[in-house]
Amino acid sequence: xxxxxxxxxxxxxxxxxxxxxxxxxxxxxxxxxxxxxxxxxxxxxxxxxxxxxxxxxxxxxxxxxxxxxxxxxxxxxxxxxxxxxxxxxxxxxxxxxxxxxxxxxxxxxxxxxxxxxxxxxxxxxxxxxxxxxxxxxxxxxxxxxxxxxxxxxxxxxxxxxxxxxxxxxxxxxxxxxxxxxxxxxxxxxxxxxxxxxxxxxxxxxxxxxxxxxxxxxxxxxxxxxxxxxxxxxxxxxxxxxxxxxxxxxxxxxxxxxxxxxxxxxxxxxxxxxxxxxxxxxxxxxxxxxxxxxxxxxxxxxxxxxxxxxxxxxxxxxxxxx
Numbered sequence: 001x002x003x004x005x006x007x008x009x010x011x012x013x014x015x016x017x018x019x020x021x022x023x024x025x026x027x028x029x030x031x032x033x034x035x036x037x038x039x040x041x042x043x044x045x046x047x048x049x050x051x052x053x054x055x056x057x058x059x060x061x062x063x064x065x066x067x068x069x070x071x072x073x074x075x076x077x078x079x080x081x082x083x084x085x086x087x088x089x090x091x092x093x094x095x096x097x098x099x100x101x102x103x104x105x106x107x108x109x110x111x112x113x114x115x116x117x118x119x120x121x122x123x124x125x126x127x128x129x130x131x132x133x134x135x136x137x138x139x140x141x142x143x144x145x146x147x148x149x150x151x152x153x154x155x156x157x158x159x160x161x162x163x164x165x166x167x168x169x170x171x172x173x174x175x176x177x178x179x180x181x182x183x184x185x186x187x188x189x190x191x192x193x194x195x196x197x198x199x200x201x202x203x204x205x206x207x208x209x210x211x212x213x214x215x216x217x218x219x220x221x222x223x224x225x226x227x228x229x230x231x232x233x234x235x236x237x238x239x240x241x242x243x244x245x246x247x248x249x250x251x252x253x254x255x256x257x258x259x260x261x262x263x264x265x266x267x268x269x270x271x272x273x274x275x276x277x278x279x280x281x282x283x284x285x286x287x288x289x290x291x292x293x294x295x296x297x298x299x300x301x302x303x304x305x306x307x308x309x310x311x312x313x314x315x316x317x318x319x320x321x
Contacts, residue, residue: 151204177265181223266299
């Protein structure tokens with residue numbers, strides 16, 4: 001019992017969500033005497049759902065990297081649809097399959113599969129369920145500090161650590177984009193701040209729907225939002241951001257009517273830092289604002305065309321906050 005208390009204390013000491021998830025997996029793997037464990041993150045894509053592998057234990061056990069929910073094992077589909085633990089049949093190796101939903105405060109964010117010789121029962125079953133409750137509660141506390149109270153998006157203080165993670169993997173194309181509501185002050189002045197808040201809430205919802213598989217969506221303050229799009233080329237970013245811009249322009253906002261946004265974006269470099277990348281995207285946004293608004297501008301293209309000098313280089317030790 002003492003060892004378990006210390007384990008829970010160690011888990012709730014963690015602040016990085018990826019580290020917390022990995023620690024939870026290791027603890028359950030050992031305490032429940034599991035032979036194989038995998039965690040698959042739920043990724044919404046349009047009207048469908050995909051499962052993307054986050055980790056697996058032991059390390060040499062590697063399931064497929066990503067699959068659609070429709071193609072997943074029946075136990076996984078049932079776990080997601082029924083929002084509960086599922087005990088399934090034995091796999092081809094004769095191991096019993098146990099699938100658990102991993103929750104944040106609002107929704108299922110992943111499914112965890114445990115494979116072991118026999119069904120989880122007694123103290124082991126209670127321990128696993130209890131650890132998952134601790135995980136959900138602690139994740140809720142972390143989300144409370146990481147989320148913007150009005151929109152539910154990530155807040156500004158989470159940007160630095162998230163950006164470092166993306167920049168470290170930026171050998172694959174990645175994009176940073178700044179989104180700003182056009183003439184937002186007029187909305188507040190003409191209709192009042194409650195309607196201005198409603199515009200921001202609806203805009204955040206449109207953004208979350210348009211970029212449903214993207215984790216890095218931030219409210220940066222006021223009417224400014226920020227997106228980090230991993231594994232995205234310049235052409236893909238332009239198309240996706242312009243589609244989002246058009247969707248906002250066509251949407252109807254209660255009492256206010258039509259609202260538009262301007263967007264500036266830049267490619268993330270392998271040695272980038274948050275301040276430099278944000279600065280480039282913000283320069284592109286400035287040009288979008290001063291060339292008519294309701295449009296998308298790319299920093300690299302503006303440099304190539306001679307509209308910007310290209311002085312904001314990546315690298316260095318600049319801190320954004």
